[in-house]
Amino acid sequence: MDRSVVFEPALYDRAKAFIAACTEAKVRVGVAESCTGGLLAALLTEVPGAAEVFDLGVVSYAYSAKEQILGVPHSVLEQVGAVSEPVARAMVEGILSHSSVDLAAGITGIAGPSGGGEEKPIGTVWIAAGRRGKSITTRKFQFGNPGRSQVRLKSVTSALEMLEQLL
Secondary structure (H helix, E strand, C coil), X not given: CCXXXXXXXXXXXXXXXXXXXXXXXXXXXXXEECXXXXXXXXXXXXXXXXXXXXXXXXXXXXXXXXXXXXXXXXXXXXXXXXXXXXXXXXXXXXXXXXCCCCXXXXXXXXXXCXXXXXXXXXCEEEEEEEECCCCEEEEXXXXXXXXXXXXHHHHHHHHXXXXXXXX
């Protein structure tokens, strides 16, 4: 029985089922991550056989990486900041336009323990998910401040759920 050495069994099992469903449907997946630092890519690639469907993961923590690698407009970052719906959407658009993936997710947020403010408190996360040729779905999450690791794990779980719904 395959079990992840990194992730809780229930989350690993969901990832394993998602990878199997993508393999069956011949759907390739890519992710663009900021506050999760590659955790979603790590979860998906923890599954044996993920190479059949997982194409790429981009960790774009800095504004410059979001701009240069994913094509997030500088003006958007300056106007609304990285933790925003337009940036999460642009991250997905960047993955879809710079690769051959069919399905993509983008995650940007404030995991803490610092960095939050009144308008965007710690635990604010925007997630976008899209499928090539279809509209991109975005959701704002307010996870509160249960600790950095928990905000990141809740973000990954939510992004996986959004990807599952698009599959």
